[in-house]
Amino acid sequence: MKLENRTYDELSVGDTASLRRIAREDDFLIFATASGNHNPVHIAAYDGDGDGTPEAIAPSLWIGSLISAVLGNMLPGPGTLYRHQDFDFLGRAEAGDELEITVEVTEKLADDCLALATSVTRVGDGETVVQGRAVVQAPRRKLSFDALEVPGLVVQRHRHFERLLDRVAGLPALVTAVVAPEEPNSLGGALLAAERQVITPILVGSRALMQEAADSLGRSLDGIEIIDEPDHHRAAGLAVDLVADGRAGALMKGHLHTDDLLHAALRKERGLRTGRRFTHVFVMDVPGLSHPVLVSDAAVNIQPDLKTKVDIVQNAIDVAISIGIEEPKVGVLSAVETVNPDMPSSLDAALLSKMAERGQITGGLVDGPLAMDNALDLGAARTKGIRSAVAGLAEVLIVPNIDAGNMLAKQLAVVSHAEGAGLVLGASVPIILTSRADGDMARLASCAVAALHFARTSGRTGG
Structure with a gap:
């Protein structure tokens, strides 16, 4: 994009410039990171105003900052310096709204300064979201730039996993035999997936160690079926039995070696082999x-x-x-x-x-x-x-x-x-493998993928 300014002498009262911008939730997340304002009302994953519906309302000062884009890029353009800006916030914008940002020169002041009327309106219904007045010092020299090297930003969010969790929300929880979740990370992942109703866990392992892990997390195991078997080899075998008996539709690795779990799944009698x-x-x-x-x-x-x-x-x-x-x-x-x-x-x-x-x-x-x-x-x-x-x-x-x-x-x-x-x-059912280094989203997503795969390949909608 070529940028070329208009100097004080080139501008007249009544001159205007405008641009359009679609508000995106990623913009609000970048603003939250840059400003430190983590108000959840601006983040779609949270119900920040308690009305029961999550929404992403544009931060008011993010909307106001769009005015600086017109002033700095278009009118007066490169070299412009702010002296004053006031805002009246008359409405709200949300993620997905298209906004039109307009500035108009209303007065030429001393010392190369300009007064401008500023506004942001929502395209479609024409509602004014923000209006105000700016005073800027216009550039004294003519400047033109063919392209500016501005680093791009990637928001570190995991929208694809969020969509997977949305999709799995329509399925009954997948009954999952969780083998040896005997430390906080593996147990916490299973409990988190249970809270989100992605899985219904059956915990197979040392009851004492699992209770100790739950206590360290401040969580309760009340209402969760537990099969007490401290030996990992036997615990894996019991978990596979749950699948063979039709009581579980997936296995989930806890705090045991992957080889122990797969060895049980590959056993010839009542195992999970399919020919692949x-x-x-x-x-x-x-x-x-x-x-x-x-x-x-x-x-x-x-x-x-x-x-x-x-x-x-x-x-x-x-x-x-x-x-x-x-x-x-x-x-x-x-x-x-x-x-x-x-x-x-x-x-x-x-x-x-x-x-x-x-x-x-x-x-x-x-x-x-x-x-x-x-x-x-x-x-x-x-x-x-x-x-x-x-x-x-x-x-x-x-x-x-x-x-x-x-x-x-x-x-x-x-x-x-x-x-x-x-x-x-x-295997005849998905086997969920998680690592101690995995975060909450990875653990939830692993369970969600397993639930979606089980539902499609089994022709059933739950475990």
């Missing part, structure tokens, strides 16, 4: 991306062969569909985007793409090999001359091995501030 390999998938909510990103396999299969990768891809497609992606776009990753016979990952990627094309993998679009940049970034894909329905638009990323998957998922979490919901798929 057990595979792990992270559903990642990455701030700034317009869709969730699924990463597989990052926790179960160490060096998967082609046959295992077929199940990795199919399981990831299935859970992507469960969370609302109608036809998942799957990018099979390698270090390059062309087939190199010396790079097994590129060969596997090409074969997986062809298998999907021939119907051996169903439900999604599969393309590879793709490098990370041209899998997620359309501009990078176009620069490399890659044109497909997946390149630059991938929603599912299939990694060559567990090292790459683990590094990618943790890079997204640490550097990009993503939250990750973790599941093991390929």
Whole structure:
């Protein structure tokens, strides 16, 4: 955007300028961070005025600050300095409203100063939200700027997980056998999901340790079914029994080794085998991306062969569909985007793409090999001359091995501030894997993904 000012001598009484701006909740969150004003009435996740309906009312001074954008960018423009501003707040704006901001020169004052009438109105009904008067010192020199380097901002919120929680709210709570939630993090995650009515937990583990963890959290276990079994190996077996008996529709890992849980799930008698390999998938909510990103396999299969990768891809497609992606776009990753016979990952990627094309993998679009940049970034894909329905638009990323998957998922979490919901798929019910490092949103989202996947694949609406 080119910026060019109008000096004091170029301006006359009656000159006006205006611009339009759509109010977004992200604007209010940025304002809250910058100003320190965390009034919940401005944040849609909270009922800040107690009327029973969460809303995002625009902060009044955020609306007022829009006037400075017209003064600083348009009239008088670059070089303008504020002397005075007053506001009368006549109405309210909410997230989604389109606002028109107008300034009009009303008087030319001494010392290169101008008085201006200022107003903000809501487009549509024309209601005046803010009106006032500004006094500014107009620029003395003519200035013009072709472009200004202003850093962009990414709001670190997890809107995709919030939508998942909204979707799961319409389902009955999923009965979930939680194995050895014997320390505060794992128990707290299960209790939080229970409070949100995402799951109905059955706690299997040491009653004494679980009670101790609950006490440290200041929480009660009253009304929650508890199966007292201190031995983790046996506790995992009892949890799988609950699934085999039809009493639970999911397993959730607590404070025990993943191998102990999966060993019980893979047992030949009354286990959870389905004929597919057990595979792990992270559903990642990455701030700034317009869709969730699924990463597989990052926790179960160490060096998967082609046959295992077929199940990795199919399981990831299935859970992507469960969370609302109608036809998942799957990018099979390698270090390059062309087939190199010396790079097994590129060969596997090409074969997986062809298998999907021939119907051996169903439900999604599969393309590879793709490098990370041209899998997620359309501009990078176009620069490399890659044109497909997946390149630059991938929603599912299939990694060559567990090292790459683990590094990618943790890079997204640490550097990009993503939250990750973790599941093991390929069993007859979803297996929820959470980490001690997971926050509340990751734990809730893991349970929500499990509930959505169970509801779709079982044909039932609850555990």
